[in-house]
Amino acid sequence: MLLGICLRPTSSNATLHARYLHGGNLLSQEMGPQEESNNPSFWVRILCKQGQLAQAVDLLCGMHPPPSSRVCLFLLKACNHQRSLFEIRRIHAHVARYPILLTGSLADYLVMTLARCGALDDALHLFLALPSRTVYSWTAIMSAYTECGQGEDIRKLYLSMLDDCVEPDAYTFVCLFKACGCTRDLGLGKELHSEARKKGLTGDVYVGNTLMSMYGKCSALKEAEDVFKGLDSRNLVSHCVMLSTYVAQGEGGKALLFYRQMLDENINPDRLASMLALQACALLADNEASEAKEGESNSLSLLQIGQAIHADALRKGFTSDIYFNSALISMYGKVGSIMEAEQAFQVLSMRNIVTWNAMISACVDQGMGDEALWLYCCMQKERVCPDQLTLVFTFQACGIYKELIYLDIQSNSKACLEIGRALHMDACKRGVTMDAVLGSALLTMYAPRRKYNS
Structure with missing residues (x-):
């Protein structure tokens, strides 16, 4: 494709490069003396600032002689910000009429803008056509x-x-x-x-x-x-990346030790770092539950760590964030404090699918199948559409509910089966992909009830 291309080397525009990659303003420096009000370039900039991109591009395309590179860059940046591919292509077509413009930083930025807005073929075609x-x-x-x-x-x-x-x-x-x-x-x-x-x-x-x-x-x-x-x-990002790596690799203990090291080094955790620490607590609690080793429970200490992170988050105002609260709810559910999970859930003024999933999962973790199914109904009343993960949790809830009512007569068992069938039908209607995890939860739900000795 590109192998074998060899053109003379050119120097890079380091300042432009750095600003692009950090999302900075390419034209943050002064663009020279302000254009007079009768100059079209002046009005291009005004229209861009007002978000009227189509009008700004119309004005650009009608400019004779051609506009300066800095005006085109300013307009491209506005289009890039709004991901307006149609207007970017119009600018490209206009600039292509003046080869002198299609060089240097303007050409580089046009390649990047086309690519970022999804026109990879256009970007590659322009890239290959550049003289350098x-x-x-x-x-x-x-x-x-x-x-x-x-x-x-x-x-x-x-x-x-x-x-x-x-x-x-x-x-x-x-x-x-x-x-x-x-x-x-x-x-x-x-x-x-x-x-x-x-x-x-x-x-x-x-x-x-x-x-x-x-x-x-x-x-x-x-x-x-x-x-x-x-x-x-x-920097703080370095610590968050390392913390995230520990959590992703299932190393909850190392993640908490690393978080403690951050505090000892007077590095003030941000929302992400605190959320990752909560996930580490949940991870350790989940591992402990799966191992089920008697006499080695750390749930109390994990709860205390989670509560301390929660208190710090309250002081910093993190708890208004939906995703932070979802991690908080999940942590409380994993360590067995369902009451505190419910409190974190109730204080949210807005809830999304992540929050609902966290609360339903917390109930499932604590064997509260009926409560999880009730939350599923409440979620839909609030017009929140369940996703694949929600259905996994609700199928698990049906399985739990079925086991809880094993002492009752056949009618309750049939009612539980009907709930499960309704959930399965709902999943099919929504076109939910039946992957291995969802399929396993469904099989568990439909499996025959366990027999218990009296």
């Missing part, structure tokens, strides 16, 4: 391939970039590591890590954070820890 490519345009294309789920092509792109005599920089490696994380390509990730180390780029905190994330997604916990220890400087 910079590290910025190469990185934009790599990023676009990753975001479009085509990260497996990243090695070819990287080799083509080197053949093009363009030297990768820190932001290029950030993109490469993201692609390796998405494709779980540990071998390529290690190879690129070695390249970045040789170029002296692994000390950069942004590169290091992405590298840790990549190793975490590839289940390479030790490598992620080594990267964290080797960083010249660390």
Whole structure:
């Protein structure tokens, strides 16, 4: 595809590159003297600021002589912000009439904008037609391939970039590591890590954070820890990435120890770090429940840790966040404090499917099948549509309910079966995909009731 392309090397616009990758304003610097009110460029900027992109592009396309690159950049940035692909293509068609404009930072940003808005073929066509490519345009294309789920092509792109005599920089490696994380390509990730180390780029905190994330997604916990220890400087994001890696790998104990280390080092946890610590508590409680070792229960200590995190979150105002509260509800359910889970659920002014799932799951964890089914009905009354996970929990709730009523007469058992059938029919009507987890919960629900000796 791109292999074999070799054009003369060009210098990169480092400032533009950095601002793009960090989501900054490309035109945050003054654009020179303000245009007079009778100058079309002035009105293009005014229309952009008012969100009237179609009118701004109309004005741009009617400008003779052609507009300056800075005006086109300003308009492209506005279109990129609103993901307005139709208007971006109109700008591209207009600018293409003036080859002198389609160079440098404007061409690079146009490639990136087309790619980010889903027009990968258009971006690639423009990219290949550029008279010269910079590290910025190469990185934009790599990023676009990753975001479009085509990260497996990243090695070819990287080799083509080197053949093009363009030297990768820190932001290029950030993109490469993201692609390796998405494709779980540990071998390529290690190879690129070695390249970045040789170029002296692994000390950069942004590169290091992405590298840790990549190793975490590839289940390479030790490598992620080594990267964290080797960083010249660390920020809160570095700690959150490492904390997230421990949780994702099921290392709840290490996650809590790491969280405690953050506090000891006077690193103030943010909402994400606190949420991950709650997930670590839930993870440990879940593991303990599955092992069911007598005399070794840590539920009380986990509850106390969770309560301490909750108290800190109240002081910081995190509990107004739906996703934080969902983690809180789940944690309380896992450690056996259903009353506190209900309190966290009730205080929410708004609830989404994640919150409802957390509360229904908490009831299931505590063997409260009837309560979980009642919540399922309440959720639908609030016009919240159940998802696949909700149905897994409700099928499990039916199974629990069936076991709880085993002493009763046949009628209750039949009623429970009817509830399960109704749930199954609801899932079919909604077109829910029947994967292994959902299928297993369904089989358990339909399985014959256990026989108990009197």
